[in-house]
Amino acid sequence: MLPFKLVYSDDYYLPIGAHVFPAEKYRLIHKHLLDAGIAEPGDFVTPKPAHDEDILLVHTREYVQKLKNGTLSAEEELQMEVPYSPELVKAFWLAAGGSILAAGLALREGLAVNVGGGFHHAFPDHGEGFCVIHDVAVAIKRMHQEGKLTRAMTVDLDVHNGNGTAAIFPPRIRHGHPLPSASASRRDIHETPNLEAPHSKDGELEVFTISLHQAHNYPLHKPPSSIDVHLPDGTNDEEYLGWLDQSLSSAFRHFTPELVCYIAGADPYKEDQLGGLALTIEGLKKRDELVLRVARSHNVPVMITYAGGYARRVQDTVIIHCNTVVAAKEVLGSPTSP
Numbered sequence: 001m002l003p004f005k006l007v008y009s010d011d012y013y014l015p016i017g018a019h020v021f022p023a024e025k026y027r028l029i030h031k032h033l034l035d036a037g038i039a040e041p042g043d044f045v046t047p048k049p050a051h052d053e054d055i056l057l058v059h060t061r062e063y064v065q066k067l068k069n070g071t072l073s074a075e076e077e078l079q080m081e082v083p084y085s086p087e088l089v090k091a092f093w094l095a096a097g098g099s100i101l102a103a104g105l106a107l108r109e110g111l112a113v114n115v116g117g118g119f120h121h122a123f124p125d126h127g128e129g130f131c132v133i134h135d136v137a138v139a140i141k142r143m144h145q146e147g148k149l150t151r152a153m154t155v156d157l158d159v160h161n162g163n164g165t166a167a168i169f170p171p172r173i174r175h176g177h178p179l180p181s182a183s184a185s186r187r188d189i190h191e192t193p194n195l196e197a198p199h200s201k202d203g204e205l206e207v208f209t210i211s212l213h214q215a216h217n218y219p220l221h222k223p224p225s226s227i228d229v230h231l232p233d234g235t236n237d238e239e240y241l242g243w244l245d246q247s248l249s250s251a252f253r254h255f256t257p258e259l260v261c262y263i264a265g266a267d268p269y270k271e272d273q274l275g276g277l278a279l280t281i282e283g284l285k286k287r288d289e290l291v292l293r294v295a296r297s298h299n300v301p302v303m304i305t306y307a308g309g310y311a312r313r314v315q316d317t318v319i320i321h322c323n324t325v326v327a328a329k330e331v332l333g334s335p336t337s338p
């Protein structure tokens with residue numbers, strides 16, 4: 001039995017036909033977690049679809065109506081890059097319900113994984129880049145509405161910049177400079193003084209956003225996160241883990257979250273068809289461990305979602321996502337350092 005829950009439904013499958021997004025990955029991950037003995041059937045909990053009111057915490061009424069009535073324009077559907085269907089909309093409402101459930105479980109039990117979600121390119125008024133509904137933002141806003149948190153941190157390690165997240169939660173004060181360029185050295189991470197965010201009004205939601213992503217990749221326009229790391233093509237395990245370590249240290253120096261929402265994209269992998277970084281499967285597991293260890297050392301619960309993964313062999317994507325569960329199991333099972 002795992003020391004945390006996995007939120008999953010067979011209906012996470014996205015009905016998008018032959019597509020670079022391997023919609024079958026969710027079912028394959030579920031199967032592999034069981035077949036490899038990483039999880040047992042009792043580790044899984046089944047989500048319910050989000051309510052429209054939850055979706056409306058993030059998305060505009062007009063956009064939600066278009067999705068529900070099937071009245072997106074041709075251009076809006078093209079921008080989504082997944083074919084519209086009522087079933088597609090259902091799958092995204094379910095993914096959002098899964099992230100709400102996972103966030104609640106994480107806050108109560110310390111950690112939870114949504115074996116889906118992480119649709120970080122969705123904006124309040126439109127979908128793009130295979131993302132229709134921003135499940136993570138919906139979950140954060142719902143937890144805030146329930147009075148369960150006022151300070152959340154998103155740690156987005158998908159190879160693509162979390163433009164939807166940054167648009168929904170624009171940074172109050174941006175930390176330092178865009179990081180790094182191909183020629184940058186580790187010294188280019190600046191600690192700019194007096195960056196402490198001003199205290200929010202009582203009960204107001206504050207979200208600190210971190211995005212480590214490939215600079216030369218989608219999306220073209222990258223709205224600022226609290227910390228952005230614009231990685232050069234071909235960044236390897238060691239370099240990536242160095243930047244991640246620095247970013248997490250900086251973030252926790254300036255912000256004390258009550259929940260970390262870790263968006264664990266599988267696409268920084270060197271064999272990814274839509275990514276240009278060079279991380280190995282082992283390096284990606286170390287990445288997961290680092291995020292989880294840092295959160296644990298600060299006693300902050302973590303909600304994990306999966307986001308992208310387009311490896312040439314879909315089985316590699318499956319292994320990378322399953323390894324995130326293995327990493328969580330190992331980190332939670334290890335003694336806490338003093």
Ligand SMILES: [Zn+2]
Pocket residue numbers: 158159160265267307308309
């Ligand atoms: Zn991605």
